Each structure stands twice: as C-alpha cells, then as structure tokens.
Amino acid sequence: MVEYLGRVMIGAPEGDIRDKFRRSGYTLTSQRRAVLDALEEAGGHPSTEDVYLIVKRKNPRVALGTVYQALAVLEEIGIITSKHWAETPTRYDLNLRPHLDIRCTGCGAVSEVPGVALGDLGAEIQHNTPYEVHNTTLVVEGLCPTCQRG
Amino acid sequence: MVEYLGRVMIGAPEGDIRDKFRRSGYTLTSQRRAVLDALEEAGGHPSTEDVYLIVKRKNPRVALGTVYQALAVLEEIGIITSKHWAETPTRYDLNLRPHLDIRCTGCGAVSEVPGVALGDLGAEIQHNTPYEVHNTTLVVEGLCPTCQRG
DNA sequence: TCCAAAACAGGAATGGTTATTGGTCGAGTA
DNA sequence: TACTCGACCAATAACCATTCCTGTTTTGGA
Numbered sequence: 001m002v003e004y005l006g007r008v009m010i011g012a013p014e015g016d017i018r019d020k021f022r023r024s025g026y027t028l029t030s031q032r033r034a035v036l037d038a039l040e041e042a043g044g045h046p047s048t049e050d051v052y053l054i055v056k057r058k059n060p061r062v063a064l065g066t067v068y069q070a071l072a073v074l075e076e077i078g079i080i081t082s083k084h085w086a087e088t089p090t091r092y093d094l095n096l097r098p099h100l101d102i103r104c105t106g107c108g109a110v111s112e113v114p115g116v117a118l119g120d121l122g123a124e125i126q127h128n129t130p131y132e133v134h135n136t137t138l139v140v141e142g143l144c145p146t147c148q149r150g
Numbered sequence: 151m152v153e154y155l156g157r158v159m160i161g162a163p164e165g166d167i168r169d170k171f172r173r174s175g176y177t178l179t180s181q182r183r184a185v186l187d188a189l190e191e192a193g194g195h196p197s198t199e200d201v202y203l204i205v206k207r208k209n210p211r212v213a214l215g216t217v218y219q220a221l222a223v224l225e226e227i228g229i230i231t232s233k234h235w236a237e238t239p240t241r242y243d244l245n246l247r248p249h250l251d252i253r254c255t256g257c258g259a260v261s262e263v264p265g266v267a268l269g270d271l272g273a274e275i276q277h278n279t280p281y282e283v284h285n286t287t288l289v290v291e292g293l294c295p296t297c298q299r300g
Numbered sequence: 301t302c303c304a305a306a307a308c309a310g311g312a313a314t315g316g317t318t319a320t321t322g323g324t325c326g327a328g329t330a
Numbered sequence: 331t332a333c334t335c336g337a338c339c340a341a342t343a344a345c346c347a348t349t350c351c352t353g354t355t356t357t358g359g360a
Contacts, residue, residue: 025337027326027337029339031339049316062339062340064340064341065340065341065342066339068317069318084236086240089316090236102279102281111279111281113275113278116274121268125290128263129261129263130294130295131261132298133291135290137289138286138287139289140275142279142281142283142285143282144281148282177358179306179307181308182307198348213310213311214310215311215348215350216309218349237317240347
C-alpha cells in the first residue's frame with residue numbers, strides 16, 4: 001500500500017478538508033487524498049486524465065473510474081471546482097475563489113484572467129428571468145501568446 | 151424526392167442565406183435546406199437530435215451524420231449559432247443577435263434572458279490578458295418556474 | 301451530356317464519462 | 331476476537347454525443 005503524505009497547499013487548508021469530509025459523511029480515503037495531491041502536483045487546471053496519470057504513477061492499481069468518482073466527491077463537498085469548455089474534457093481546480101479562466105484553442109492551456117469584475121451580473125440576470133438562477137459561468141477562449149506566434 | 155418549400159422567417163432572410171452559401175463555396179443542398187426548415191419548425195434551441203428527428207419525418211433517408219455536418223456548415227457560414235451547456239448536447243439557434251440564454255437543469259428547457267447588458271466585458275477581458283480573446287460566452291443555468299414547483 | 305468535386309447514407313469507431321458488479325476494508329458492537 | 335454492515339474500490343461494460351470512413355449519389359461547370 002502506497003502512502004500519501006503530501007499536504008494540499010494551494011487549495012483548502014488541511015483542517016477544512018477534514019471538516020468537509022466529516023460533515024459530508026464521505027471518507028477521506030487514500031485514493032481521494034492521492035487525487036488531491038495529484039491536483040496540487042499538476043497545478044493549474046488538469047483534466048481527469050491528467051489527474052489519473054499522476055495518481056497512477058504512484059499507485060498503478062487506481063482505476064480511471066475511481067478518479068472520476070473521487071473528483072465528483074471532492075467537487076460535491078466543495079474542496080475543488082470544475083470548469084467545462086465545449087468540446088474538451090472537464091478540468092478541475094483547487095482554487096475555490098471565484099475567478100475567470102481563459103483557454104487557448106491552440107494548445108489547450110488554461111490561464112487565469114485577473115482583474116475582471118463581473119459585478120452583480122448574477123443579480124441582474126436573476127432580475128430578468130423567472131428562472132431560479134443557480135449558476136452563471138463565463139467561458140472565455142482565445143489564443144495564448146505562444147500560439148499567436150506559431 | 152421530398153421538396154422543401156418552407157422559408158426561414160425567424161433567422162436570416164432567404165437572400166442572405168443564398169448569399170452566404172454562394173460566398174462560402176458550399177452548396178445549398180436539399181438536406182441543408184431541410185435542416186434550416188427543421189430549425190425553424192423546432193423553434194427555440196433544438197439539439198442535433200431534435201433537428202434530425204424533424205428532418206427524418208419528411209425524408210427518412212437523411213443520416214444523422216449529415217445533420218451534424220449541415221449544422222456545422224450553417225454555423226461556419228454564419229446562418230445559425232450554437233450554444234453549449236456542460237454535460238448536455240450542443241444546441242442551435244437561428245437567432246443571430248447576441249443574447250443570453252438560460253437552461254433549466256430540471257427539464258432542459260432553454261429560454262432567453264432579456265435585458266441583460268454585458269457591456270464591453272470582452273474588451274475588459276482582452277485588456278487583462280495577453281491572450282488574443284476570440285470568444286466569451288456566458289453560460290447560465292437554473293430552475294424554470296415549472297420545475298421550481300415540481 | 302460528361303466529369304470531377306462535393307455531398308450524402310449508412311454504419312463503425314472514438315472519447316469522455318457513468319453504471320454495474322463483485323469484492324475489500326474498517327468502524328462499531330457483542 | 332468474531333461479526334455485521336455499509337462505504338469504498340477496481341475492473342469492465344455500457345452509454346452517448348460526435349466524428350470518421352467507405353462506397354454511392356448529386357451537383358455545378360466545361
């Protein structure tokens with residue numbers, strides 16, 4: 001059995017993670033811990049496949065389905081968030097703070113766009129629709145500096 | 151051979167459609183015309199499958215792949231637009247005017263949200279990233295009035 | 301009318317994701 | 331310690347939207 005001793009530095013603090021697991025009723029298993037560590041090691045906005053490959057390096061027995069399920073659990077209890085660009089695999093992020101990401105249609109790289117204030121767009125939308133608004137996500141695509149030159 | 155005599159009323163006028171096809175080099179075939187008619191008949195924001203079923207009613211020989219390709223061509227030459235919500239099939243729209251749509255996570259219904267001004271969000275994003283911004287889409291989800299009661 | 305290019309039908313293949321199944325592990329309890 | 335129960339896991343099959351492939355048909359231009 002491989003041991004996962006790493007600590008999550010970028011995302012929620014260790015205490016929060018334990019709290020969220022305890023409150024949710026889910027168990028913080030070694031596989032779920034491994035997925036968290038892999039997210040940290042990957043940095044940025046890895047896909048499920050990225051996470052799977054990192055986890056598998058340390059524990060080849062972990063199945064892809066387990067990673068999918070672990071990521072779903074981690075998102076459900078609020079330790080990570082997911083983002084989805086059309087035609088591409090879902091990506092995950094340890095960064096819980098609301099922020100804007102842009103994806104390069106050339107190489108697939110994802111970067112944060114700082115300093116853009118969305119204001120109370122959510123409230124404005126809610127004001128103009130009878131729907132009960134749950135989720136407003138801004139999806140941004142473009143070409144990164146490298147791909148502009150290529 | 152089924153004849154497609156319908157005229158597109160909601161989307162681009164007939165002349166525009168012909169122009170766009172001529173300029174693009176693509177041919178306005180009976181299948182592509184049928185797809186346009188189906189989009190009009192479906193109204194709202196049909197999925198590829200929706201369009202396929204309508205087209206098939208009139209001409210059972212049309213293949214699903216053809217509908218996919220026809221929709222891609224129609225989008226490429228600027229006669230229709232597509233929208234994509236995560237985990238759901240792509241939806242198409244004859245309405246070329248920029249507008250905001252919300253999707254019900256309960257029943258899948260899509261409605262327009264009127265009166266929301268996005269301002270120059272695109273410009274603001276471009277100002278804050280070295281990426282060359284091509285596309286900014288606001289994805290909104292919620293519960294429609296009916297599903298709120300359900 | 302003839303020909304080359306484009307478009308099509310039908311169906312197989314792909315890729316991301318989810319569901320199923322049978323087995324394992326661990327906490328709580330007698 | 332032995333038992334029980336449920337959560338969890340690995341492996342794999344299934345799913346679904348979409349794309350690709352192949353042979354055939356249609357189209358527009360010479």
